[in-house]
Amino acid sequence: MAIDHERLDRVINPKSVAVVGDSQKNDFRWLNHMKTFKGKVYSVHINPETAKRIEEELKVPNFKSLKDIPDDIDYVIFNVPRKVAPSVLQDAAEKEVGGVAMFTSGFAETDTEEGSSLQNAIIDIAKTNGLIVIGPNCMGVYNSKRGLRFLDHPVGNSKGITLISQSGSIASSFITAAEARDIPLGKAVSFGNGVVLENPDYLEYFAQDKETQFIAMYIEGVRDGKRFFDVLKKTTPIKPVLIWKSGLTDAGQRATASHTNSLAGSRSIWEAVCKQSGAIQVNSLEESMDILTTLNTLDGFTGTKVGLAGGAGGQSVVMADDFTNAGFEVPALTKESNEKLGSFFSLVGAAYPNPIDMGSNRKEIETVLETLMEDNNIDFVTMQFSASKNIEDQERAEFSMQLLTEHRKRLQKPIASIVFSPDPNATEQNIIKDMLKKYQIPSFPTYQRASIALKKVSDYYKFHTKQG
Structure with a gap:
């Protein structure tokens, strides 16, 4: 069936909705969902008691048939027994609605003759009338x-x-x-x-x-x-x-x-x-x-040479392994970068190959991040932030985020982050994540998830750059 995009647009962006057969058993689930809808809402129900509740409690006008609704209808939701679905769908077609979504189930997926026959009836009505049908089920x-x-x-x-x-x-x-x-x-x-x-x-x-x-x-x-x-x-x-x-x-x-x-x-x-x-x-x-x-x-990027920072000791090793296993290169820094870092870096509990283990050098974070971002061997930078109750640590973390975003703007190199905590319920994680969101820095809970996501996005942009 050729798709009428104008009609489908009425369904995806409706200005009016009708709900057919909503039930007291599920507390009028579909009509209650429509309380946030920015448009006209109608109900179709043949049971007089149910119709009265819909009109009095939900303040939604009810009709016995779709064809009785005086206005045009863009989108119809079916919550009716499967046996009556074809006849209600025929009403929708005659009403010339935009389209129908069928919550109703029990068709060919049941692998029964009746289910398949009813599904075929739905297909015939839709194709004959050019009706948009989403579903069933x-x-x-x-x-x-x-x-x-x-x-x-x-x-x-x-x-x-x-x-x-x-x-x-x-x-x-x-x-x-x-x-x-x-x-x-x-x-x-x-x-x-x-x-x-x-x-x-x-x-x-x-x-x-x-x-x-x-x-x-x-x-x-x-x-x-x-x-x-x-x-x-x-x-x-x-x-x-x-x-x-x-x-x-x-x-x-x-x-x-x-x-x-x-x-x-x-x-x-x-x-x-x-x-x-x-x-x-x-x-x-x-x-x-x-x-x-x-x-x-992140803006589109195709680079595969990553600069890593922030992990301590074994964390840096695991970080390097995960990014390498994902398909990234974790290259050594240039001679100029090593000389610049070597002029002040304390190697007690730290190291400045790539990844950079900050150790006791966190006060020199401005120079460290600037050097890493400017290094010609590095296409993009990923930094680990550790959740901490210490306000001073949080302030230092935000300062690092400010520096990274300034360098991102100046150098046009992407940046990402890992928010590390051995306690997945640590409230401090959310503080760091909210700060990162403010600076538009994507954050991930593990090295592996970060490396896989970044590599797949990089591969996407690289594929389409090659395709022209």
């Missing part, structure tokens, strides 16, 4: 700017990052994780079975969306692999695309079939897809957050 659309949500916590007013996900639970976790890290995720689509629109359709739309700067995808499978690859190759040169592909094991492929009835594909195929298209392959929610943080805070 999905959470639908999230749009921070419009106040449109499908989870309980409030939406912000973010834009820049868009998530395309086959899983509603992954989409909800992704949005929550992004909000907790101040990552500006503005839009998301959870599309479940994807019987009318699937991965390449949403990717093609958001590639053209002016409010989307980066795209993250959680994929269980694709139906049209060639089209997906073609759209992906066209998108990655203009916008970074993260691909988190699940279902790469036998067990995962069985789970994919029962969850969204998708064809999963092998690990080697997906690795080749990402490599040849220039997409960024990720393997977890945490890695997705790390890479989005990097993309959102």
Whole structure:
């Protein structure tokens, strides 16, 4: 089915929403989610008692049918039994709504004749009428700017990052994780079975969306692999695309079939897809957050020679190993840098190869960081900050951040950080992280996570620089 982008735009950025079949059993979950929506909200329910509660308690006008609503409707949310889904969808088509998201499940993913037959009926109605259908078996659309949500916590007013996900639970976790890290995720689509629109359709739309700067995808499978690859190759040169592909094991492929009835594909195929298209392959929610943080805070960079500082003793050794294992070079500093550092560096409990173990030389931090940033062997700098209750240490840490940002602006070299604490619940970590956010310095909890995220982002920019 050819995708009507104008109609899809009505669904992604709606001005009016109708919720069909919301239930008292879930405390009117969908209508309550619409309390933050910046537009008109309507309910469709045939039960007189339920309709009365909706109108009196929620103050939402209720109608017996979508066709009875006097206004145009951009976006409809279905929460109806699967047997009546086709007839309600026919009403939506006759109403000429923008599109429908079907929370309703129990279709082909059940591997039953009835489920498959009902799903085919949905496909026929959608294709006959050119109707946008998201799902079934999905959470639908999230749009921070419009106040449109499908989870309980409030939406912000973010834009820049868009998530395309086959899983509603992954989409909800992704949005929550992004909000907790101040990552500006503005839009998301959870599309479940994807019987009318699937991965390449949403990717093609958001590639053209002016409010989307980066795209993250959680994929269980694709139906049209060639089209997906073609759209992906066209998108990655203009916008970074993260691909988190699940279902790469036998067990995962069985789970994919029962969850969204998708064809999963092998690990080697997906690795080749990402490599040849220039997409960024990720393997977890945490890695997705790390890479989005990097993309959102650092300008494009392709350098692979890293200068490391701040770790003590064995920490410096582990830091060097992790960055090397990720594919970076941790080069020796130039002769000029060594002579400059050697003129004052106390070697008691410290060392100034790369990585630089500060030891007792922290009072000379200004000269150390300046030397490291200006060194011709160094493309970018990553510094460790340790969480500390000592106010003096916090002040020194902020002074280091100020110096790094000044040198970043002057020398156009990227900077990143690791916030180290053996206690993951230490409140001091958050103090340091908040300071780093103020200076637009990406922070990571471990050397390994920092090195992997930075390398994948560097590889993305290097690939597309070579491609021209």
